[in-house]
Amino acid sequence: xxxxxxxxxxxxxxxxxxxxxxxxxxxxxxxxxxxxxxxxxxxxxxxxxxxxxxxxxxxxxxxxxxxxxxxxxxxxxxxxxxxxxxxxxxxxxxxxxxxxxxxxxxxxxxx
Amino acid sequence: xxxxxxxxxxxxxxxxxxxxxxxxxxxxxxxxxxxxxxxxxxxxxxxxxxxxxxxxxxxxxxxxxxxxxxxxxxxxxxxxxxxxxxxxxxxxxxxxxxxxxxxxxxxxxxxxxxxx
Numbered sequence: 001x002x003x004x005x006x007x008x009x010x011x012x013x014x015x016x017x018x019x020x021x022x023x024x025x026x027x028x029x030x031x032x033x034x035x036x037x038x039x040x041x042x043x044x045x046x047x048x049x050x051x052x053x054x055x056x057x058x059x060x061x062x063x064x065x066x067x068x069x070x071x072x073x074x075x076x077x078x079x080x081x082x083x084x085x086x087x088x089x090x091x092x093x094x095x096x097x098x099x100x101x102x103x104x105x106x107x108x109x110x111x
Numbered sequence: 112x113x114x115x116x117x118x119x120x121x122x123x124x125x126x127x128x129x130x131x132x133x134x135x136x137x138x139x140x141x142x143x144x145x146x147x148x149x150x151x152x153x154x155x156x157x158x159x160x161x162x163x164x165x166x167x168x169x170x171x172x173x174x175x176x177x178x179x180x181x182x183x184x185x186x187x188x189x190x191x192x193x194x195x196x197x198x199x200x201x202x203x204x205x206x207x208x209x210x211x212x213x214x215x216x217x218x219x220x221x222x223x224x225x226x227x
Contacts (some may be wrong), residue, residue: 009151032214043114044154044202044218051211086153090214096166097142097209099216101153 002027004089006102013077014110021072021105023061023087032090033063033070036101039083047072047085057081077109113137115219117203123225124193132188132222136205144216145178145188146202154202160186161209193226200224 003026013019025031035047048056050063050070061072070087087102116135124130136143142161146154147170156170162183171178175194180186190197200221207213 004153006153032211034215036216036218043220044204046215046217049215092209092214097144097159097214098167099144099156099159101146101155103151103153 002031002089002091002098002100004087004100004102006085006087006105008105009103010106010108012108012110015079016076019072019074019077019081019107019109021085021087021107023070023072023102025068025070025087025089027068027089027091029091029093031063032092033061034088034090035059035061035070035072036086036088037083038086044086077107079109079111082107082109115203115205115217117201117219117222119222120220121223121225123227126195126226127192128226129189129191130193130224132190132201132203132224134186134188134203134205134219136184136186136203137217138184139207140205140217141183141208142206142214142216143180143186144204144206145186146204147172148200148202148221150199157188157201190224193224195226198224198226 005024033050037047086104089100145157158168160180175191177189203219204216
């Protein structure tokens, strides 16, 4: 069975402070991990994917297979980063897709 | 271009009533997903279509839930004899496909269902 754990439901940081949103997964195969974000009154949208190895809005995430983690990081939080963040695990096989989302972490950036 | 749309945006139903929720995916997207999101929770997978084929319906909570995508585009999620525990936001998402680089899901705004 696959599982995604986001241990913090709420994370409050001051503006300019570093941010780390934790995500751990459980899957025996080769995973694909994503971070989705939902800003207030907006729909859920992709933030970044591990296969892209990109930095979006200053956020990065590295897949650590040894620790089965995909933590989201940003060196300096901005007020506009306040949102709900969801980690998602994709697995595929035989044309199937299985997607498991974490419970989400609400990031609150304090001015 | 147009994103994923869902209708209605809000639905209030009396317990026992049947409801139908519609999803219009992005044109050309092969994969379509339905999720249920309860208050304070992440999206929970319900079912997945590849074109018109329903490849996975393991997340449907009971046989009162039924989904279809007859022509491989628009999809309908039907809930029969609604119960209070069905109250949630129902999200639809579509993606280009299942291959690497095609899996990014584009979400609709959701349908908020309240069963009284």
